[in-house]
Amino acid sequence: MTVALAVDNTLSPGHFGQDDIDFTKLPKSRNTVVSLSKRVPAWHKASVTALYNILSLESNWDTYGAARINPKVAEAVTDLLTSIMQADSPTPQIVPSSNGNIQAEWHCHNIDLEIEVESKISSHVYYYDHLSKEEWDGVISQDLAPLVEFINILTRRYKQV
């Protein structure tokens, strides 16, 4: 997969700015479009495919009147997974919900982890570790640390197999 990334090294977006101010130039490699073609984790490719298929669903996809999935929710899923997953984390199952949300879930290695993504700032998480009996059920907003820890545990067990 090749992704283009534009890098802006001047003021943050939203500034009025001044026409008569010249910023000193950085070397060209820092302020031009950078095209990247790096190895992408297996979970990422599988997740993107699953999201693409979900976004292709027509309304009433569940025969009970479910709406089409909003692309913004799919973006929120990729944002979240990119923030919490390691390169060699196991691939989640990604499924649509009838309420318009998207769920990423793992049921493996004695762990149940379900993340129902509503937006970029709100996901409902359920976690249960069958070995330690630890259970967690709540909403993740700005602080991703609990989710990162759950993924770390899952990834460790996945790699031990």
Place this chain on the structure above:
Amino acid sequence: MTDPIPSFQKPPLNEVFLSVQFEELKKFDITSYGKVWQRYKDRFPVVEQYMPVMEQFEKIGGRRSPPELSFSMENTAPMPRAWFITEDSCELIQIQPNRFFRNWRRNNPEETYPRYDHIREAFVSDFKVFESFVTEMETLKPNQCEISYINHIEIGNHKDLEDIFIGWSEGYDVKDLADVEDIRCSVRHIIKDNNGKFLGRLYISIQPAFRQENKPIYVVELTVRGMPLGEGAKGVMEFMDMGREKIVRTFAKITKTEMHLEWAREI
């Protein structure tokens, strides 16, 4: 903090903006820009348009997203960011379907900084106008706030950053090997409340630039960004007030006392 917020009679401020991000408005379409402008056009007669700014969320505890793995899914052209500008080009409102900005900038050196209270009042009042338009169609749900102060500080030579900034030292001495031409740096800080709950971040950026006639300056930008501190407009303004205090106290701490004399520090 109980000691008063530092204040300067002649701060080197060049621009201040307050901004609120909200869930994308589903019913805000291309015709909405003109309808909204009708409510501002007497004071903001000049209109321009730009590409929208991307959504931003301050989060903690996750891995920093490697840029090559982020993408967006769009099947239509992005809605623009409209600029509504005053005749004197000092004040600005920016609108896009998920963001509202209110900017002030200094357009000539003789102009006085109108002070935070004035800019705050302008934001509250102008955002209320926008909100009243939106709420005829749907609910506006803020999810991030941002406040930014941009200072233009004159300097004799870009290599003399230690004259302004306590974080740079003349101890950096490699002139026998190569001359320093200019310096740029950035610092991120985490902001938490008294219970340790994450509130957002303070960003500091110091960049070299030139005014007309090649006069060297440093652009020192301080920005605080995070979630509103409560519901509705009250939560937004509580964040702005907190952010402003963080910015002004930090600016006073990271700049040299010799510069404070030049800027006529009052408190």
